[in-house]
Amino acid sequence: MSRPVILSSPDSIAERPQPFFDLRMKMHVAARQVEDMLEQVLPKPAGLHKRVHEAMRYAIFAGGKRLRPFLVLSCANLFGVESPRSLRVAAAIEALHTYSLIHDDLPCMDDDDLRRGRPTTHVAFDEATAVLAGDALLTIAFEILSEPATHPSADVRCRLVAELAKAAGSAGMVGGQMIDMEAVEHPLGYQETVALQRMKTGALFEFCCEAGPILAQASQNDYERLRNYARDFGLLFQITDDLLDAVGTVESAGKAVAKDREQGKATLVSILGVEGARQEAATLARWNPMARMPRICGIFLYSFLIATLRTFDWPKKRIS
Secondary structure, eight states: OOOOEEOOOHHHHHTOOHHHHHHHHHHHHHHHHHHHHHHHHSOOSOSTTHHHHHHHHHHHTSOOOOHHHHHHHHHHHTTTOOHHHHHHHHHHHHHHHHHHHHHHTSTTTTOOSEETTEEOHHHHSOHHHHHHHHHHHHHHHHHHHHSTTTOSOHHHHHHHHHHHHHHHSTTTHHHHHHHHHHTTTSOOOHHHHHHHHIIIIIHHHHHHHHHHHHHHTOOHHHHHHHHHHHHHHHHHHHHHHHHHHHHOOHHHHSSOOSHHHHHTOOOHHHHHHHHHHHHHHHHHHHEESSTTOOHHHHHHHHHHHHHHHGGGTOOGGGTO
16 A cells, blocks of 8 residues: 555645535435435335335435445546446445345344434334345345446446445455454454454445446556545544444434443444544544545545534534
8 A cells, every 4th residue: 555645634624615515515416316216226115015115115215325325426427437327336335235224223233223313124114024125125236236227248247246245245244243243242452343344334335436447447556546545434434433323412313322332342432432533533534545546535535524523522623
């Protein structure tokens, strides 16, 4: 990895507020576009099995920032990828992400009753229906990627399927979730916790950023630069999510808080403390791990940190 180069100081960032204002609007527009695509690709409730369709739609149209789809669209746009293709990949990742939320909320996992400000899927329906809805969203993600409308090249479609399978499977999200569950009985150190979070959360972010160069059939160098950016972004996201659990409110989080500490979960907040975790997040956001990374990546990473840490009453003089 190249020597880190600083993106910009907080003071110089503050002198150029327009990108941060634009970011919120761009995320809003992208979310609407992705939801329109989801409306097209998801089955409408019909037949004797329509209840599973209803549960799928209940979970996926519950709101949210659509952050992962936004990363797909932004990275694809760097290479001029046609919008319908990147929107299909964005819809696929949102379907898979929603499956993971449904299953994470189940009584046998995190046992949560609230998600995005409303009852979780197993509460709104029932546990068995929630399991099946999650299964259906997982599988339809690969169906979307495999269809010719996603890309005319079968090689590109196969690579998208393969990379998402790796990111979501035992070497990625599922494996990270397994470590997370076992960490309750077997405490982890700093490096082990970072590895856990890179698998549990970061792997899907890596796919989101890799999808653009895959769709564009770009160079391996472009692919690796965005993957390395995504690795730090994923870790930053998990730290801020853990901070939200530690010091946020149900209203700001849209879900139950203080559960990580209650369940003895391994997080960088539990290891470094709230202030230490904030400093770790600031370090990740202010330093670009790859030379000549597209500027939008740095703006987005730092903007995300600012928007999130303000939720935690971080002193304004330290982030703006």
